[in-house]
Amino acid sequence: MDYINSIRLLAKNTKPLYKGHAFDQMMLRGIESTDVENILKSDTNEILEIQPPTAKSKDERILVYDSQYPKEIIIVTVMTNFPSIEVITTEFVDYNIWKKENNKLIRI
Numbered sequence: 001m002d003y004i005n006s007i008r009l010l011a012k013n014t015k016p017l018y019k020g021h022a023f024d025q026m027m028l029r030g031i032e033s034t035d036v037e038n039i040l041k042s043d044t045n046e047i048l049e050i051q052p053p054t055a056k057s058k059d060e061r062i063l064v065y066d067s068q069y070p071k072e073i074i075i076v077t078v079m080t081n082f083p084s085i086e087v088i089t090t091e092f093v094d095y096n097i098w099k100k101e102n103n104k105l106i107r108i
Helices: 005-015 020-029 033-041
Strands: 048-051 061-065 073-078 086-090 098-101 105-108
Touching: 005 033, 005 048, 005 061, 020 086, 033 061, 033 073, 033 086, 048 105
Parallel strands: none
Antiparallel strands: 048 061, 061 073, 073 086, 098 105
């Protein structure tokens, strides 16, 4: 599946669904829904990684990031309620986990 184009198209045409955990983390971290929506809609966003299902999460988790956005935010989404994007959580880039190479984030 072409996740990035699906995410962009859905974000441009529908509002994402936010899990309660996502709202809690956004409030704690000062991340606004406009940040999330702008990153998801962006033509310069990218998928950092797709995490396989686990015992805790039965769905693939898709980590979306936009190196051109003024805030360094990673959005963790799932695409299970198609045609909707579900935001699981949001976080600022943690450079203990990620490093930048050629303006791309790479997991350490």
